[in-house]
Amino acid sequence: MPFPEILQHDHPLKHLNTFRIDVRAKHYLRVTSVDDLRAALADAQLAAMPRLVLGGGSNLLLTRDFPGLVLHIALEGREILAGTATHHHVRAAAGETWHDFVQWTLAQGVGGLENLSLIPGTVGAAPIQNIGAYGAETKDYFLSLSAFDPATGEVRVMDGAACRFAYRDSVFKHEGRELIILDVSFALPRAWQPNLRYAELANAVAEQGIAAPTPQQVADTVIAIRRRKLPDPAQIGNAGSFFKNPVVSAEQCAALLEQFPTLVHHRQPDGSEKLAAGWLIDQCGWKGRSMGAAGVYPKQALVLVNNGGASGAEVQALAAAIQADVCARYGVMLEPEPVFI
Incomplete structure (x- = not known):
């Protein structure tokens, strides 16, 4: 087996899935670079095993011990890109926590993702599920992503059309399920306007007496609603x-x-x-x-x-x-x- 220092065996997954299901992986690799992926999948024994790509473990139900290789995507990094006259462009690595990334964009003075605050999981999972909440979805702000293709060992850049977004769906749940997302870029409007199409959110903002909410105020309202209605995966x-x-x-x-x-x-x-x-x-x-x-x-x-x-x-x-x-x-x-x- 390669990677004797970092490839782990009989690895517990309880704290790597938000349901906290107590199962184990036969083999486990924490991926911090594309080179990790290339080297691991270049090994014939590892490449032939069943493979599970794991981010934050927030959108899966583990029903049994996993008999193959778990690739835990832990890629890190966030940046503001050049953008255009109408849009800010931002990028985050797939292993970044989604909510932390949203809060970081707001701290940079860039609005757009605030309605998607406090959704559990990682940035890499967002396009797979086309996550959405309170009248917004990933596809509304998506620019492109980079994905590793295990079949070729190459990195592909994909736009929204290639991702085939639908309601809680994308190409990554179908024929693109083998692709491993590395980073995701978003285009966020410079001429920001609050998205209050969702009645519950609009009413919650109005109840605070906020006539012209900022992106952070919208985010704070979304966070308050979600915390009131939904259990914290860290607790339940x-x-x-x-x-x-x-x-x-x-x-x-x-x-x-x-x-x-x-x-x-x-x-x-x-x-x-x-x-x-x-x-x-x-x-x-x-x-x-x-x-x-x-x-x-x-x-x-x-x-x-x-x-x-x-x-x-x-x-x-x-x-x-x-x-x-x-x-x-x-x-x-x-x-x-x-x-x-």
Whole structure:
């Protein structure tokens, strides 16, 4: 085996996933440079193993010990780029903590990412999931990224079109799943305007009596809302919102409204309707309930939690039970956001 000093074996992953699932990796490598990747994957034995690229572990559910090589991306660095007359350009390495990066941009006097404050995970995970919150998504501010291709050993630069962003989706969940993101660049508007399209955020800003909020004030408001509604992964194991908000046709939504007049729904630009998954789960009586050591967070039905010692299988079983109840009542199948490993 190469890297006798840094390649670790039978490595615990409990503190490398926000669900705090206690599983182990057969082999583990903390990646701090592209050379680490090239050298590791040049080894035939390592290259042939199952491979898991791990960032902050905030968007996955580990259901078993991992039988191959875990590559923990710990690349660091943040910088302001040249930009254009209309946009600031900023770049961060994939291993940077997302929230810290957002706060750093604000400290540089650059607004744009404030609505995405306090989302757990790393910068490298943001485009994979096309993370979003409070009326903003990664794709709205994305410029480009660099990704390592294990098949060729080369680094590719990809723009937004190549990333094929969709709702909580991207090419990296499909045929590009083998690519390893190294850094991500964003284009943030110089003529900044607050994004208060999300009603809860707009109301929270108004309640503070802020007529013209700054980017930092918007960020602080988002942080306060998230802390009020969502558990801190450092205190209670979770992966944030566990299910995507389902999108249905206007016809299906109308039929549901006839039977359930208080159904929470939001019209989409293409005429479809996005339903609130948390509302559906709550209406099925799951908020605050548990199955074994896995449970549904009492303050937000969209969040599944590890109440202490839960296995990935317990969380998976809870998710399946919720899916079955929602489907039986509403005819809608909820889709998990985290990747099951």
